[in-house]
Amino acid sequence: MELLSGGEMIARFLKDEGVEYIYGYPGGAALHIYDALHRQSDVKHVLVRHEQAATHMADGYARATGKPGVVLVTSGPGATNTVTGIATAFMDSIPMVVICGQVMSYLIGEDAFQETDMIGVSRPIVKHSFSVKHPSEIPGVLKKAFYIASSGRPGPVVVDIPKDMTMPNEKFEYNYPESVSLRSYTPPAKGHSGQIKKAVDLLLAAKRPMIYAGGGVIMGGGADLLKKLAQQLEYPVTNTLMGLGGYPGTDKQFVGMLGMHGSYEANQAMHHSDLILAIGARFDDRVTNDPDKFCPSAKIIHIDIDPASISKTIRADVPIVGPVIQVLEEMLSLIDDAPARSNKEAINNWWKQINEWRQVHGGRYDTSSDKIKPQAAVEACWRATNGDAFVASDVGQHQMFTAQYYKFAKPYRWINSGGLGTMGFGLPAAMGVKMNFPEETVVCVTGEGSIQMNIQELSTCLQYGLPVKILCLNNGYLGMVRQWQDMNYEGRHSNSYLDSLPEFKTLMDAYRHKYVEIRTKDELDAKMEEAFAMKDQLVFINCYVDPEEHVYPMQVPRGSMRDMFLSKTERT
Amino acid sequence: MRHIISVLMENEPGALSRVVGLFSQRNFNIESLNVAPTDDPTLSRLTLTTFGSDQVVEQITKQLNKLIDVVKLVDLTEGQHIERELMLVKVRASGAQRAEVKRTVDIFRGNIIDMTPSIYTMQIIGESDKLDGFLQALGGMHILEVVRTGVSGIARGEKTLSL
Ligand SMILES: Cc1ncc(C[n+]2csc(CCOP(=O)(O)OP(=O)(O)O)c2C)c(N)n1
Numbered sequence: 220m221e222l223l224s225g226g227e228m229i230a231r232f233l234k235d236e237g238v239e240y241i242y243g244y245p246g247g248a249a250l251h252i253y254d255a256l257h258r259q260s261d262v263k264h265v266l267v268r269h270e271q272a273a274t275h276m277a278d279g280y281a282r283a284t285g286k287p288g289v290v291l292v293t294s295g296p297g298a299t300n301t302v303t304g305i306a307t308a309f310m311d312s313i314p315m316v317v318i319c320g321q322v323m324s325y326l327i328g329e330d331a332f333q334e335t336d337m338i339g340v341s342r343p344i345v346k347h348s349f350s351v352k353h354p355s356e357i358p359g360v361l362k363k364a365f366y367i368a369s370s371g372r373p374g375p376v377v378v379d380i381p382k383d384m385t386m387p388n389e390k391f392e393y394n395y396p397e398s399v400s401l402r403s404y405t406p407p408a409k410g411h412s413g414q415i416k417k418a419v420d421l422l423l424a425a426k427r428p429m430i431y432a433g434g435g436v437i438m439g440g441g442a443d444l445l446k447k448l449a450q451q452l453e454y455p456v457t458n459t460l461m462g463l464g465g466y467p468g469t470d471k472q473f474v475g476m477l478g479m480h481g482s483y484e485a486n487q488a489m490h491h492s493d494l495i496l497a498i499g500a501r502f503d504d505r506v507t508n509d510p511d512k513f514c515p516s517a518k519i520i521h522i523d524i525d526p527a528s529i530s531k532t533i534r535a536d537v538p539i540v541g542p543v544i545q546v547l548e549e550m551l552s553l554i555d556d557a558p559a560r561s562n563k564e565a566i567n568n569w570w571k572q573i574n575e576w577r578q579v580h581g582g583r584y585d586t587s588s589d590k591i592k593p594q595a596a597v598e599a600c601w602r603a604t605n606g607d608a609f610v611a612s613d614v615g616q617h618q619m620f621t622a623q624y625y626k627f628a629k630p631y632r633w634i635n636s637g638g639l640g641t642m643g644f645g646l647p648a649a650m651g652v653k654m655n656f657p658e659e660t661v662v663c664v665t666g667e668g669s670i671q672m673n674i675q676e677l678s679t680c681l682q683y684g685l686p687v688k689i690l691c692l693n694n695g696y697l698g699m700v701r702q703w704q705d706m707n708y709e710g711r712h713s714n715s716y717l718d719s720l721p722e723f724k725t726l727m728d729a730y731r732h733k734y735v736e737i738r739t740k741d742e743l744d745a746k747m748e749e750a751f752a753m754k755d756q757l758v759f760i761n762c763y764v765d766p767e768e769h770v771y772p773m774q775v776p777r778g779s780m781r782d783m784f785l786s787k788t789e790r791t
Numbered sequence: 792m793r794h795i796i797s798v799l800m801e802n803e804p805g806a807l808s809r810v811v812g813l814f815s816q817r818n819f820n821i822e823s824l825n826v827a828p829t830d831d832p833t834l835s836r837l838t839l840t841t842f843g844s845d846q847v848v849e850q851i852t853k854q855l856n857k858l859i860d861v862v863k864l865v866d867l868t869e870g871q872h873i874e875r876e877l878m879l880v881k882v883r884a885s886g887a888q889r890a891e892v893k894r895t896v897d898i899f900r901g902n903i904i905d906m907t908p909s910i911y912t913m914q915i916i917g918e919s920d921k922l923d924g925f926l927q928a929l930g931g932m933h934i935l936e937v938v939r940t941g942v943s944g945i946a947r948g949e950k951t952l953s954l
């Protein structure tokens with residue numbers, strides 16, 4: 220039997236749980252925990268420069284591995300600084316455990332120094348939260364937190380730990396809980412066989428099928444099975460913004476992303492399809508456009524681990540609640556055994572139609588301009604990284620261009636804040652990935668607006684030697700805001716011009732990082748290669764792109780999926 | 792349509808705020824809500840009434856079920872059930888009015904549970920409609936205070952909501 224203090228139990232539990240890195244920032248209520256961390260070497264703590272960045276680092280790690288990222292912060296401002304990061308993870312169903320210090324339990328409710336009701340503040344943006352009432356509960360509570368965060372539909376879990384739960388001289392028995400059971404929480408283990416059979420019958424009978432796959436395919440570990448299913452059936456696949464890489468973006472059956480900035484062919488094919496197989500996707504408003512006009516002739520099969528995602532905005536004809544791996548495996552074996560084959564002739568015609576749509580827009584952009592088009596910069600980045608980098612993105616036009624033009628061939632490589640759209644996510648998320656994949660190329664694609672929302676982390680990069688590459692598509696504007704102002708406010712650019720940008724070169728010098736500037740089209744590839752060749756250095760690539768550029772296609776507000784603007788002068 | 796949703800949940804601090812928070816967060820309406828511990832001290836039972844289309848109520852039950860603190864729930868209005876609500880009403884009544892109040896209470900099978908020379912306090916139990924009806928019947932009286940518990944419900948016959 221081993222006696223440990225609450226603080227020691229936290230450190231020890233994290234080790235036993237197999238956690239290598241945690242991300243955080245110390246302060247009064249967490250000092251006993253920090254002292255316990257100091258007296259061991261198994262769990263490594265990464266000191267960020269702002270707690271929001273700690274959550275995004277943990278989040279980046281989680282998105283790249285599927286495992287929960289861990290954050291440790293103090294009470295009050297330390298805890299509230301994590302709110303944006305927790306909400307970001309919540310919206311995208313990312314597993315995360317956030318351990319927050321809290322004031323002494325006997326002071327709670329008295330407006331003590333640095334007291335914030337973190338359980339209350341975080342309530343709408345967590346999967347669950349715990350408040351520790353006795354030090355001996357710590358291992359059990361943490362085990363539950365990890366289990367809840369990473370099982371079923373993953374999400375962030377907050378654990379609030381009052382300082383007196385971690386007193387160094389109060390020791391209690393420690394045992395690592397090998398298993399956990401919660402009477403009120405049992406994630407679905409198996410999809411309903413009858414429903415799966417029905418789904419397969421519909422799939423094989425379809426004439427204009429579409430596979431619409433979201434982030435759940437990646438987080439559920441189902442990317443390989445999705446590929447197998449799609450290729451066996453030879454059906455077209457579209458990915459959501461969160462699902463990119465869940466099906467190889469370079470494959471001929473891939474028709475691109477769908478939704479607000481989806482490809483012409485993906486949105487057309489969705490609109491005209493007679494059967495949609497939705498997997499780990501949630502029909503959100505950035506995908507469906509007006510739900511009343513959504514895909515009028517399609518029957519819908521919806522596979523999801525979360526029953527509440529099914530028939531929330533769009534009614535499913537065949538709902539299947541279960542883990543993506545199990546459901547797809549069962550579907551594949553039914554397809555193998557089925558006497559009926561898919562309707563070859565209809566599918567050929569369908570592909571003919573889709574290939575015609577592909578010709579209409581085809582991701583074209585103006586290549587004759589002498590300015591650098593942001594799309595071209597992303598393509599150059601793709602070439603310089605052999606299309607095989609981890610790419611973390613910030614939020615704005617640059618994010619959409621990256622989603623459209625960086626063809627992700629593998630899952631877990633596209634790291635972006637899809638649901639919350641958090642500017643400032645990119646750099647710390649990239650750092651979280653790089654910390655755990657030191658041999659891999661990790662890029663943060665950003666804008667000169669977004670990068671300034673967590674730019675203090677350049678210091679963390681220096682301290683821990685995190686040679687991420689920052690590709691800043693510098694258009695001098697809050698480009699996405701400007702685009703909406705161009706389209707909806709007669710070009711009145713209210714507060715979307717970014718005056719007084721820092722001299723990024725001087726800034727990089729200050730942090731002892733490298734700087735590469737790209738001003739003309741002809742130097743795009745060479746400079747990009749030069750930057751990526753500096754393997755052991757953080758390089759800020761300041762790429763001056765055309766400020767006038769808009770992201771297209773763009774769905775027409777309140778229209779159907781197929782209603783799109785295709786350029787500044789064309790619409791469907 | 793009106794639905795009565797009955798929920799068994801962990802009797803833990805914070806559980807109630809999660810349930811209530813869910814309703815405001817997701818723009819669901821709550822008409823009435825009551826909650827109390829059960830014979831099993833680790834569980835409390837919460838009953839709420841809400842109005843919504845089938846689709847909204849389906850979302851409500853799914854989202855409630857997703858809360859880790861929620862152990863089990865049932866939409867009582869899906870089957871045969873009994874519902875009750877308790878109401879306390881205080882009126883000012885004097886002279887001839889006093890007899891009329893007494894008559895009305897009798898008709899509604901209520902009780903007078905406290906009185907002064909000018910005040911009657913009454914208790915009425917029944918379905919919410921009946922309670923509404925009682926208040927209407929008191930029409931002309933000077934009502935000083937009305938307190939309602941919100942609906943409690945239970946399924947008829949063999950069906951139970953228990954672990
Ligand atoms: C924290 C936060 N604040 C505001 C917004 C709204 N917003 C969305 S995109 C955008 C502009 C981003 O500008 P920049 O990073 O330069 O990228 P660009 O669109 O120019 O590529 C803004 C302000 C947001 N998504 N996140």
Ligand SMILES: [Mg+2]
Nearest residue numbers: 666667696698
């Ligand atoms: Mg910009």
